[in-house]
Amino acid sequence: MISKNKIKLIRSLEQKKYRKESQLFVAEGHKLVEELLPAFECMYIAARREWLERRYQHVTGNLCENAEIQEVSAEELQKASLQRNPQDVLALFRQRTDRPVSGSILQNQLSLGLDGVQDPGNLGTIIRLADWFGIEHLFCSPDTADLYNPKTVQATMGAMARVKVHYLDLKAWLQTVDPQTPIYGTLLDGENIYDRPLTPHGLVLMGNEGNGIRPDTAAFINRRLLIPNYPSGRATSESLNVAIATAIVCAEFRRQASMF
Amino acid sequence: MISKNKIKLIRSLEQKKYRKESQLFVAEGHKLVEELLPAFECMYIAARREWLERRYQHVTGNLCENAEIQEVSAEELQKASLQRNPQDVLALFRQRTDRPVSGSILQNQLSLGLDGVQDPGNLGTIIRLADWFGIEHLFCSPDTADLYNPKTVQATMGAMARVKVHYLDLKAWLQTVDPQTPIYGTLLDGENIYDRPLTPHGLVLMGNEGNGIRPDTAAFINRRLLIPNYPSGRATSESLNVAIATAIVCAEFRRQASMF
Numbered sequence: 001m002i003s004k005n006k007i008k009l010i011r012s013l014e015q016k017k018y019r020k021e022s023q024l025f026v027a028e029g030h031k032l033v034e035e036l037l038p039a040f041e042c043m044y045i046a047a048r049r050e051w052l053e054r055r056y057q058h059v060t061g062n063l064c065e066n067a068e069i070q071e072v073s074a075e076e077l078q079k080a081s082l083q084r085n086p087q088d089v090l091a092l093f094r095q096r097t098d099r100p101v102s103g104s105i106l107q108n109q110l111s112l113g114l115d116g117v118q119d120p121g122n123l124g125t126i127i128r129l130a131d132w133f134g135i136e137h138l139f140c141s142p143d144t145a146d147l148y149n150p151k152t153v154q155a156t157m158g159a160m161a162r163v164k165v166h167y168l169d170l171k172a173w174l175q176t177v178d179p180q181t182p183i184y185g186t187l188l189d190g191e192n193i194y195d196r197p198l199t200p201h202g203l204v205l206m207g208n209e210g211n212g213i214r215p216d217t218a219a220f221i222n223r224r225l226l227i228p229n230y231p232s233g234r235a236t237s238e239s240l241n242v243a244i245a246t247a248i249v250c251a252e253f254r255r256q257a258s259m260f
Numbered sequence: 261m262i263s264k265n266k267i268k269l270i271r272s273l274e275q276k277k278y279r280k281e282s283q284l285f286v287a288e289g290h291k292l293v294e295e296l297l298p299a300f301e302c303m304y305i306a307a308r309r310e311w312l313e314r315r316y317q318h319v320t321g322n323l324c325e326n327a328e329i330q331e332v333s334a335e336e337l338q339k340a341s342l343q344r345n346p347q348d349v350l351a352l353f354r355q356r357t358d359r360p361v362s363g364s365i366l367q368n369q370l371s372l373g374l375d376g377v378q379d380p381g382n383l384g385t386i387i388r389l390a391d392w393f394g395i396e397h398l399f400c401s402p403d404t405a406d407l408y409n410p411k412t413v414q415a416t417m418g419a420m421a422r423v424k425v426h427y428l429d430l431k432a433w434l435q436t437v438d439p440q441t442p443i444y445g446t447l448l449d450g451e452n453i454y455d456r457p458l459t460p461h462g463l464v465l466m467g468n469e470g471n472g473i474r475p476d477t478a479a480f481i482n483r484r485l486l487i488p489n490y491p492s493g494r495a496t497s498e499s500l501n502v503a504i505a506t507a508i509v510c511a512e513f514r515r516q517a518s519m520f
Contacts, residue, residue, distance in 0.1 A: 129504050132489045132500055134494060155501075228518065229392045229394070230392075230514040230517065230518065241385050241389070243501075243503075244507040247504040247508055
């Protein structure tokens with residue numbers, strides 16, 4: 001049986017306030033939980049017998065030293081779960097302490113900057129694709145969706161074990177970056193992304209779903225990009241979803257880096 | 261006042277069963293509603309005074325001949341809305357009757373095939389990006405998410421006014437397609453998408469979020485593609501979200517079509 005207090009705790013973690021207080025977050029499903037175990041301290045696992053028997057020893061080793069482990073029925077898992085279709089395992093992990101990263105890192109690798117991306121699903125999807133494209137760091141304005149929101153966590157599909165997400169005052173941080181560093185952004189008046197060489201390092205800034213990149217942040221962009229629609233200039237949807245645009249931009253950076 | 265019956269009707273349209281019975285669907289927000297007005301028959305509009313005064317005459321012309329129009333308060337809109345943050349206008353539209361499209365269309369233009377994409381948000385996002393990339397037709401297996409699910413509708417951001425979505429037996433339909441037609445699919449053992457020329461016509465097949473393309477459907481693929489991760493072959497997330505993968509593939513098709 002999962003205690004009433006535990007269920008209350010798990011459900012409270014849908015809200016940022018309680019995540020902040022407890023420094024915990026929820027992850028559900030064996031793929032996700034197994035990917036997070038080596039990267040985050042696990043405090044609690046509620047799982048069906050099948051997962052405990054088949055996977056627990058295999059995947060956890062001594063990764064769960066401090067964790068309370070409970071075998072539960074499907075019905076009990078349903079009561080605690082934040083998902084519409086609860087899976088075989090639910091875990092509580094401790095949030096990681098963010099370590100500040102100097103802006104000089106942009107001289108050696110490509111990173112992403114998110115200026116007010118609101119939707120937790122979009123953030124999670126961006127973390128997943130960043131992992132695919134070997135992008136290690138995401139620099140986010142404080143009003144960007146929370147990494148530990150259950151919707152973000154689930155959408156990362158485990159990529160948050162590898163990609164580091166930093167919340168900071170983007171403007172103040174960008175002021176510390178060497179002005180020679182390429183800072184890219186997609187803007188309506190940008191230059192066709194396929195028309196100029198892209199560097200294997202620097203920062204790609206992406207903005208809020210409705211309002212794009214704030215003027216204060218956009219001022220740091222020194223390479224303005226545009227994803228052309230097709231046929232070019234045709235009247236279409238006004239814009240692409242922010243995760244979709246991020247994917248197209250990252251794919252093109254990596255295509256060029258692999259070719260030259 | 262929105263009548264109790266109307267509220268009940270609107271809320272019932274979250275379920276496919278009632279959408280099928282009534283042949284109606286809900287759209288919310290001025291951008292979306294205004295994009296759909298020229299493309300779908302509007303049956304009902306509930307809007308704040310601001311929208312009615314500023315936009316109604318301007319955008320609707322005689323597009324709403326058969327529609328019942330109601331001015332409502334924010335509180336009333338909240339009661340009827342399926343969104344967490346209701347906007348200024350909610351409308352009911354009639355679903356379009358699907359007209360069969362011959363497989364020979366693939367000899368003239370690039371289309372998308374979706375084999376069991378489950379998530380309505382993913383479907384809506386794919387429709388939005390198809391519009392961006394000038395893709396007019398989406399061919400979907402019957403178990404693909406419903407175009408008229410409110411989550412799909414909202415995620416299209418209006419692109420469903422232009423992109424046509426057909427539900428059909430994909431396998432039977434593909435059997436009618438000339439075997440010379442390029443049928444692309446992303447598969448784990450595919451060839452690097454950047455290593456071979458892509459045609460400006462044909463079909464790109466995308467599969468279910470968890471299980472990919474069904475073997476029955478995959479058998480029709482004659483050009484197997486792979487989106488390379490970076491650095492190539494590095495251990496990363498196992499896969500990309502289906503909408504993200506579709507975007508990267510479509511962007512590359514259109515990049516090549518614009519260059520050569």
